[in-house]
Amino acid sequence: MTYSKDFLVKVYRDLAELRMFEEKLVEAYAQGKVPGHIHSGMGEEAVYAGTLATTKDGDYYKITHRPVGAAVTLGVSYETAFSEAMGKSTGNSGGRGGINHISELSKGMLGFSGSLGCDAAVGPGAALKIKKDKTDNIVYVYYGDGTSSRGPIHEAMNLAAVWKLPVLFICQNNQFGISTHISRGSSVENPGADRAAGYGMPSKIVDGTDALAVYEATKELVDDIRKGNGPAILEAKAYRWRGHFEGDQTPYRDAKITEEWMKKDCVKIMEKYLLDKKVVTEDEIKAINDELNDEMNKAIEFADNSPAITADEIYDNIYA
Numbered sequence: 001m002t003y004s005k006d007f008l009v010k011v012y013r014d015l016a017e018l019r020m021f022e023e024k025l026v027e028a029y030a031q032g033k034v035p036g037h038i039h040s041g042m043g044e045e046a047v048y049a050g051t052l053a054t055t056k057d058g059d060y061y062k063i064t065h066r067p068v069g070a071a072v073t074l075g076v077s078y079e080t081a082f083s084e085a086m087g088k089s090t091g092n093s094g095g096r097g098g099i100n101h102i103s104e105l106s107k108g109m110l111g112f113s114g115s116l117g118c119d120a121a122v123g124p125g126a127a128l129k130i131k132k133d134k135t136d137n138i139v140y141v142y143y144g145d146g147t148s149s150r151g152p153i154h155e156a157m158n159l160a161a162v163w164k165l166p167v168l169f170i171c172q173n174n175q176f177g178i179s180t181h182i183s184r185g186s187s188v189e190n191p192g193a194d195r196a197a198g199y200g201m202p203s204k205i206v207d208g209t210d211a212l213a214v215y216e217a218t219k220e221l222v223d224d225i226r227k228g229n230g231p232a233i234l235e236a237k238a239y240r241w242r243g244h245f246e247g248d249q250t251p252y253r254d255a256k257i258t259e260e261w262m263k264k265d266c267v268k269i270m271e272k273y274l275l276d277k278k279v280v281t282e283d284e285i286k287a288i289n290d291e292l293n294d295e296m297n298k299a300i301e302f303a304d305n306s307p308a309i310t311a312d313e314i315y316d317n318i319y320a
């Protein structure tokens with residue numbers, strides 16, 4: 001496939017932005033600025049940067065808890081995202097939702113439940129609207145390898161397949177659900193792709209550390225879904241570099257394997273591709289990263305200086 005410089009730089013920028021957002025979040029967490037806990041998605045950024053390079057206006061998204069920086073890829077401002085993570089009134093839920101709830105419907109984001117998988121059918125629900133409107137939009141539904149065995153995911157897949165709804169299910173296979181390796185949670189090797197046959201869906205498996213490979217595999221499936229041919233599953237293989245949460249010392253896995261995976265750094269892989277092909281210079285790479293760094297530091301300062309949610313406000317906008 002041939003790519004324009006603009007396209008390649010955009011994919012690189014998305015990767016670098018996701019990585020930096022995750023790094024800054026880990027740093028803010030270590031400084032005690034983030035209430036609750038965070039789930040670093042470092043190492044898995046190409047799954048989002050690659051798939052989201054295939055979107056068009058009017059598409060919908062159900063992202064997961066990892067990496068939450070996907071929300072900024074989808075257009076949530078740094079100020080809003082850091083503020084929400086830090087429990088500040090300037091966050092998109094006024095600081096009530098916190099890290100897992102950085103979401104804006106105006107950007108096509110359908111929200112996220114902390115009870116993993118239970119809201120999977122919200123994706124097919126939005127896809128039903130698209131089908132009734134007769135547009136060629138689609139819904140991107142992300143889920144982890146651990147979540148892949150939950151019942152509601154399979155009900156959502158069945159419904160999408162029976163009604164031929166425009167949904168791309170994306171299994172982010174980072175090989176662990178907290179401390180449980182996928183081999184202990186799934187009877188098949190590929191918990192995303194191998195299960196597609198059960199619903200008569202097409203599927204693809206891709207190296208989730210190679211953003212362009214992810215893009216190409218996604219594009220093939222997405223082009224077909226946009227034509228009205230029904231849902232599909234993409235399984236992207238990557239690895240969770242850090243613990244399940246910050247402070248998890250990962251005694252349940254071999255540090256050498258983690259080190260090997262960390263050599264497959266999706267940001268560096270893309271950077272090397274751009275430099276080898278002379279698409280950009282080292283200076284251009286530096287300029288992109290300097291700009292991201294400046295903007296994010298300003299956003300963190302903004303969040304630092306924003307008022308925290310008060311005890312009186314906690315129950316505002318909550319309905320029972």
Ligand SMILES: Cc1ncc(C[n+]2csc(CCOP(=O)(O)OP(=O)(O)O)c2C)c(N)n1
Pocket residue numbers: 039066114115116117143144145146147148174176177178240
């Ligand atoms: C229904 C439900 N059960 C258990 C949990 C606790 N939990 C939080 S994250 C997680 C691991 C999920 O693994 P996976 O789907 O592979 O996503 P990953 O964390 O690896 O990105 C679990 C079990 C939850 N949030 N919801």
Ligand SMILES: [Mg+2]
Pocket residue numbers: 144145146172173174175176177178
């Ligand atoms: Mg996982």
